Amino acid sequence: MPADRKQQLMGSQAHRTTFPVSVVMERRPIHDNQWATESWQAIGVTVGSAYQGQHENPVPLVENDSVTQILWHGLLVELFADEAESYYHNLMVPSPGCYVIVRPAADGTPQPILVTLSFDAAQAYQEGDETVHSVTLPPELYRAAEAFVLEPYVPEKRKKRKLDTWN
Numbered sequence: 536m537p538a539d540r541k542q543q544l545m546g547s548q549a550h551r552t553t554f555p556v557s558v559v560m561e562r563r564p565i566h567d568n569q570w571a572t573e574s575w576q577a578i579g580v581t582v583g584s585a586y587q588g589q590h591e592n593p594v595p596l597v598e599n600d601s602v603t604q605i606l607w608h609g610l611l612v613e614l615f616a617d618e619a620e621s622y623y624h625n626l627m628v629p630s631p632g633c634y635v636i637v638r639p640a641a642d643g644t645p646q647p648i649l650v651t652l653s654f655d656a657a658q659a660y661q662e663g664d665e666t667v668h669s670v671t672l673p674p675e676l677y678r679a680a681e682a683f684v685l686e687p688y689v690p691e692k693r694k695k696r697k698l699d700t701w702n
Contacts, residue, residue, distance in 0.1 A: 552683065554676060555584035557608040558635050558647040559596065575645045577635040577668035582675040607647045612676060614683045621653040623684045631672040636660045652680050
C-alpha cells in the first residue's frame, strides 16, 4: 500500500507512538461471600486527552447500589519497537486486548497504573503478582498498533526442525 494512502487511512495517528487513554473501572457488590464484599474489574479503555495529566482525580461515572463506575485518566499507551512481535500476536487473535495493570490506591480502590498492548509485558506484571485486567482493544489503538507493526516488524516464518535418525 502506498505511504500516502496508508497515511490517509490512518489519519494523524499513523506515526504516533504515545496515546493518552482513560480506564473505566467497575465495582459490583458481592453477596453471600464471607471473604469479599465487592469485585472490581476494568471494563474499558477510551482514547483521548480530555483529562491528561490529572491522574490523581478519578471521575465517578455511575454510583448506585448495584454498580459503581470510575474513570481513571492521565494514562498513556506507549508503543515500543522491541515489543512489535507481541503487538503483532495480540492483533492476530480473534479478540485483541488492551491490558490494564492496577494497584490499590490509598483508599484501597484499584487504581490503573499502566495500560499496554503487549501481552508479554502484561504477563510479566502478572507473574510479578500485579493485578492485570484485559479489556477489548479500542479501534483507534488497533489501527495505531497495526500501522506501528507494519512499519518495522516482519514475522519470522516458523521452521520445522530436522529429526535426527536414531539408527
